[in-house]
Amino acid sequence: MLRDNKVLTELYVYNNAMRDAGAQHFADALRENKTLIRLDLSATQTGDAGASHLADALRDNKTLNELWIGNNRISSSLLDHLEHQYINSTTTATCNFTACNSQRISCSSNLNCDCFSLTSNSNIGICALSTLSCESFVRCNMDNVTCSIESTICVNSTRCGQPICYPLPMANKQICPPKTVTITTTTQKTTTTIKTSTATTTQKLTTTTKISTTTPTSTVHPDITTSQSGTTPMPKYTALLLSDSEAAVQNLINFLQSAGISCTYSSNNVQYYDGTPDAATFGVVIIVNSNSYGYNMPASGQQSILNAQQNNATGVVLTEWAAYQFSIGLWTTLLPLQLFTRSAGTTTNITMNLTIPNHPIWTNLSASFTSTSIVGCNTGGSLINNGTVLATCLQCDGGPGVAVRPSSILATVGRVVQIAHAGHYTVGGANFNWANDINLSTMMINAVKWAANLI
CATH class of the missing domain: 3.80.10.10 (Ribonuclease Inhibitor)
Incomplete structure (x- = not known):
């Protein structure tokens, strides 16, 4: 069959x-x-x-x-x-590391790509983006050959000073197109031109285990989105995390990386994000400010996020503090991304109740669950901007717990998720830590994947 x-x-x-x-x-x-x-x-x-x-x-x-x-x-x-x-x-761009290294030639016409040799075979490499920070990678397992993270492969990295697990979706030939090298040999009478490609295509043999589903699905999960112009490939497995410097943010980064999502983050970058790096170069933007609420984001940063969502299919994930920022007149350029409002806020354990059965954001979650941590949360909100309630929140006084807005008929418009809990906010009795509440952490990771159009 x-x-x-x-x-x-x-x-x-x-x-x-x-x-x-x-x-x-x-x-x-x-x-x-x-x-x-x-x-x-x-x-x-x-x-x-x-x-x-x-x-x-x-x-x-x-x-x-x-x-x-x-x-x-x-x-x-x-x-x-x-x-x-x-x-x-056919899918992952590879290269002959020995040839690229000895002849000082690029593996791709994209100059941001480089040849990373496999730790299991130093002659073979993947042609992949070289612009990602070392902090966004996880070290290979102690055998320096295998990786525990799905859809990654162990490669050598001179810049990072250790073997790293590189996400294969970012070594895609759409991101790093193979470069054709023309070699001309001249004799007295004839000139022979031989074209050889320094890169071929491959897909990593993943040796890690995945929990199976009981029924197969016919949904394709593409790893690359093309911009409106059709010329700027955007890897979906990359996230721009805008957060303050709370210690718990590192736990969120660890969870994202464990899910195979490469994360770019710098301390207090909600308040200072000015559009660099460009949001359109990421699959999803996650805004999780907490104790730094009340500060505006530069207009250029807001515009970069909105442009990426509307023109480059970049997804956006917002938390409770987004509604607060909007309610006090901040983040005005980002208002089209708001899915529900707020009347007030509180700190308590929250109970989420799913309203759209089998939604991907609820993968590996019960239809109803209560947080093990006391968290900050939205109260009294109402839907706006074509948001749809995915889950209600028992303690949110009638307001949504999670709202979503799928992509429009235009493939260039990204998905949006807004969540009523306040991320790693730890003031006023809240004691939330991503590492201590598996349900909220799972929901967040699923929301990021869904917004990036990975599930």
């Missing part, structure tokens, strides 16, 4: 004792299938024979973006063989 299926794009077979015979059946189907982009065969008791069949099938399959094959009985040599086949696949 999979061989001829024209609809299915994701399939999770995690924790299923299919063994090598089952892997061979999947391999046979992959040779013909043209729609599947994600396949999870983790913990399926697959051995070298099954892995060999899969590796052979990858030579013919040009659509599969992700293959999860961890927690199996596959030897390192067969894992290398599978990874080599991905080097000759």
